[in-house]
Amino acid sequence: MAIVLFLLAGFLIGGTIQLVKSGATKFSIGLVGALALLAAAGGVAWLLPGDS
Template sequence: MDAVLPVALFALGGVLIGGAWSLHRQGAPRRALVIVGVLAVLATAGGLLWLVPGEGG
C-alpha cells in the first residue's frame, strides 16, 4: 500500500507533461505552459522524494 502515492504522483506528472506538450503544440500562452510545467515537475519530484528512504518508518 506504500507504493500507491508515488505511482499516482508519477502518473499525474506524466499527464501534466503530456498536457504541457499539447498546450505547446496548440500555441497556448507561455504563462499556461510554465504553470502546467511547474506542476508536472512538482508532482514528479514529490513521487521521487516519497520513494527516498528516510527516518521514521
C-alpha cells in the first residue's frame, strides 16, 4: 500500500508543477499540493512499525 501512496504522491506533485506552469489559481495549486503531501505522509506512516 505504501508504494501506491508514493505513486499517487508523485503524480500529484507532477500535477502541482504543471498547475504552477500553467498559471492556475493559488487555491487549486495549494489543494493539489496538500493532497500530495498527505499521500506522501500516508506512505511514510504505512512503513512505520506498528502494534498490528
